[in-house]
Amino acid sequence: MPFQAATATPRRAMTPAAFVRGVVAAYARYGGDATEALGKGQVTEDLVYSGDGRITAAQFEALAGHAMRELDDEALGWFTRRLPWGTYGMLCRASITAPNLEVALKRWCRHHRLLTEDVLFELAVGDETATISIREQRDLGNLREFCLVTLLRYVLGFSCWAVDSAIALRAAEFPFAEPGHVSVYPTIFCKNLSFDAGSARIVFDKHYLSLPFTRSAADLDSMLKGALRLTVLPYRRDRLLVERVRRVLRNGRGRSLGAEDVASELALSTRTMHRRLREEATSLRDLKEEAKFELAKQELMRGRAPIKRIAEIAGFRNEKSFSRAFRTWTGASPREFRGRYR
The missing domain is CATH 1.10.10.60 (Homeodomain-like)
Incomplete structure (x- = not known):
């Protein structure tokens, strides 16, 4: 269930070619051929290796969704073990019964460790802000950016949907150098960005943590049929x-x-x-x-x-x-x- 920017639109080309190459790299790791997946996303070979190429969220949904099913790995080769298709849906199900966002995020951090210990999610709550960070336990190699960005978008996209509110980030930090496609980051995250930081993390007002969950199990079933579209369509209502x-x-x-x-x-x-x-x-x-x-x-x-x-x-x-x-x-x-x- 690859999440995209909550402020993007399905027809706007925002996903950088670097993330397309991440999908292609997953096929290479498993000895597969990405041709059919690229075809599903209507992505040309020229665009794959373009320095500043972009594809739409709908294209990336088709590409990544096909790859995850075909490779049976929702992590697309990031970790030492596959995360079979439906894994992140199970993570959502484990969190949906929480009374509020804070409890849900604590569950997400704890249960994600059952999926892999290659990366660890952590939630820290301060006087005014809450921070979700990712601690890397192994070298993610050339998939590092793709992995960390997508993992943060997973948890942020699910959280926005679950509490029916756009969660406005105060800051987003990343432990790698500023990429050439940095122009997409304010749309994916926020304007206040830092690179070469100690870890990947997002920071937001802690009062979002007290928002109650408004979704049912039936709502979740419906959402999981098009998880990417959920985060592509804008959340215009910020309940805080x-x-x-x-x-x-x-x-x-x-x-x-x-x-x-x-x-x-x-x-x-x-x-x-x-x-x-x-x-x-x-x-x-x-x-x-x-x-x-x-x-x-x-x-x-x-x-x-x-x-x-x-x-x-x-x-x-x-x-x-x-x-x-x-x-x-x-x-x-x-x-x-x-x-x-x-």
Whole structure:
């Protein structure tokens, strides 16, 4: 079940020829002939050995899917033993009954070790972020990039589908040199990329871990019939986006943050951020007003700073405009509101 970029489209040629060569190398390892598989994907020999060639996700699905079945190896020669067709489907089944994403990812890490110890998945949770990393236990040779990128896309694609949310990555790191086809990486992962790192890993907001699973066993059966298409079609709904924007605005403590500033903190384009907020029936402007209100309430309830200073902290030009806005929010003036908490 080869996962592709969640932001790509089936007709857009994004998969680099280097990954096509990875499939061809799998046939070479098992002494097979890749001709039929390449034909299934409508991939020409010239493209296979092109330095900057690309194929569409639909082409790669046909190519890799045929190869995995014919070679009976979903790992396509990466590991010391074959992973028979359906292996990653079993991994999904072992995780689908989890109550939330954190439990599911812990299961994924633990159960993947039953498949192979050539690479080990690890989940680490910090104060604000969660990290999924891959520890290499053996030399993956010239299949290293293909293997590590695909493994991370497997777990990320499954996670997005299971919690019905685009999981926005804060960073993605890889233990190899920047490849010539690096231009596809922001689409496959995110804009914040590092190469020659200590290990392959993806980093995201830890609050995604608490999202509950929304899929049934029947949903999983349906998904596994076209796992690649699942990750090709975009997940436009980020179930944490509104809260992530709120957090950025709260941390700004009244600073004048433009759309570009907020989007940059979220590792999104401004256009994407505005579109996704619209899909969540809100806007950056509304969330800014909400953040101002919450900040003003907190300062007033503390009861120490002058009203004029609170107006500045909340991002208002003067006390008068702050008082007018606050009365609209609460029906009371800032002084009246403060008096209720003294």
